[in-house]
Amino acid sequence: MPNWEVDKTTVACDTGPLISALQCGRVDLLKRYFKTIYIAPSQVAEFEKHGAGEELDDLIRDEFVVLTEALTPDERERAETLARRIAEQPSSGDPDYHNHLPEAEAMVVTARPELGCTLILLDELAARAVAKEEGLRITGFPGVIGRAGLDGLLTGHDIRHLLSLCQQQGTHYSNQLTEHVTKTYGR
Amino acid sequence: MEMKRIAPHEPQAALLSAEDVDKDVAFLSEALMEERARRIAQNVLLRPDMRQILGDLLESGACENEEEAIARGLKTLSVALLPALEGNGKKN
Numbered sequence: 001m002p003n004w005e006v007d008k009t010t011v012a013c014d015t016g017p018l019i020s021a022l023q024c025g026r027v028d029l030l031k032r033y034f035k036t037i038y039i040a041p042s043q044v045a046e047f048e049k050h051g052a053g054e055e056l057d058d059l060i061r062d063e064f065v066v067l068t069e070a071l072t073p074d075e076r077e078r079a080e081t082l083a084r085r086i087a088e089q090p091s092s093g094d095p096d097y098h099n100h101l102p103e104a105e106a107m108v109v110t111a112r113p114e115l116g117c118t119l120i121l122l123d124e125l126a127a128r129a130v131a132k133e134e135g136l137r138i139t140g141f142p143g144v145i146g147r148a149g150l151d152g153l154l155t156g157h158d159i160r161h162l163l164s165l166c167q168q169q170g171t172h173y174s175n176q177l178t179e180h181v182t183k184t185y186g187r
Numbered sequence: 188m189e190m191k192r193i194a195p196h197e198p199q200a201a202l203l204s205a206e207d208v209d210k211d212v213a214f215l216s217e218a219l220m221e222e223r224a225r226r227i228a229q230n231v232l233l234r235p236d237m238r239q240i241l242g243d244l245l246e247s248g249a250c251e252n253e254e255e256a257i258a259r260g261l262k263t264l265s266v267a268l269l270p271a272l273e274g275n276g277k278k279n
Contacts, residue, residue, distance in 0.1 A: 006219050006222075006223070007219060007222035007223040007225075007226050008219075008222065009218045009219055009221070009222045011218075016202075019193055019194075019195065022193050023192075023193050023195075033215065033219060049194075050193055050194040050195070051191075051192070051193050051194055052193045055193075091201045092200075093200045093201060094200070118218040118221065118222075119214060119215065119218050123202045123203055124200045124201070124202060124203075125200070125201040125202060125203060125204075126200065126201070128203060128207070137214045137217075137218065138210075138211065138214060139211040139212070139214050139215040139218075140202075140203050140207070140208070140211050142203065142208045142211065143208055143211025143212050143214070143215050144215065146208055146209075146211065146212040147212050147215050147216060147219075150212070150216075166195075169192055169193060169194070169195055170194065170195030171195040171202070172195070172200070172201070172202050173202060174202070174204070174205070176204075176205050177202075177203070177204060177205045177208060179205075180205035180208060181205070181208055184208075184209070185212070
C-alpha cells in the first residue's frame with residue numbers, strides 16, 4: 001500500500017456514503033481523504049435506525065465525524081425548502097419531504113462558511129440533483145473508491161468486492177456502476 | 188473496526204449512475220489538489236526569506252504579482268536544470 005499522504009479536505013456527509021463505508025468495513029478510505037466529516041443533527045437518528053449508532057459514536061469519539069450545532073430557524077426553513085425540492089425530483093422514491101430533511105440539512109451544513117466544507121458526500125440521485133442546482137461540489141462513496149483506485153490503494157478485484165458488499169446489504173449501487181468503477185479505476 | 192451487517196440507507200432511493208462517478212472522482216481530486224496548493228503556498232509564504240524575495244521582485248517591476256513571480260521562478264529553475272534532468276532520464 002502506498003505510504004504517501006494526501007492533503008485531506010473537510011466535507012459534510014449525507015448518511016448514505018458513511019453507511020456504505022461501514023457496510024464494507026472501509027471507513028479508512030474516508031479517513032485517507034477527509035480530515036473532518038460534518039453531519040447534521042437529524043442524521044444521528046438515521047444511523048441508529050440503520051443499526052450503525054455505535055459505529056457513529058466511535059467515529060464521533062475519534063473526532064473524525066463531527067456533529068454540527070443545531071440548525072438556526074433560518075437554516076431550518078432553508079432545509080425544509082431543499083427537502084421539498086428533493087421530494088419533487090422525478091428520481092425521488094419518496095414524495096414526503098419530511099423524509100428528505102436529513103440530506104437537506106447536510107446541504108445546509110455544507111454551505112456554512114465557518115466549517116470550510118469543500119464537498120458534500122451524497123449518493124442519492126434526487127438529493128444530488130438539488131445539490132447540483134445549489135452549486136455544491138458533490139462526491140459519493142463510489143467516487144472515494146475510484147480515487148483510492150487511482151492512488152493504487154485498491155485493485156479492480158478490491159473495488160468489485162467492496163461495492164458488492166454494499167449491494168449485498170441492500171445499497172443499490174447498480175451492476176453497471178460497479179463494473180464501470182472496477183474497470184476505470186481498478187489497478 | 189469490526190464489520191457487521193448494516194441496513195442500507197433508503198433502499199428504495201435511486202443512487203448515482205456510472206457516469207456520475209467520473210465527475211465525483213474529478214471533484215474529489217480537485218478538492219484535494221486545492222488543499223495541497225493551500226499548504227504549499229502557506230509553507231512558502233510563511234518563510235521570511237521568500238517573502239523578502241517576492242517583495243523585491245514585485246518592487247522591481249519584474250513581476251506583476253506573487254503568483255507570476257512563483258510561476259516564473261519555477262520555470263526558470265526547470266530550464267536551468269533541464270540538461271541535468273535529461274542526463275538522468277528524468278525529463279518530463
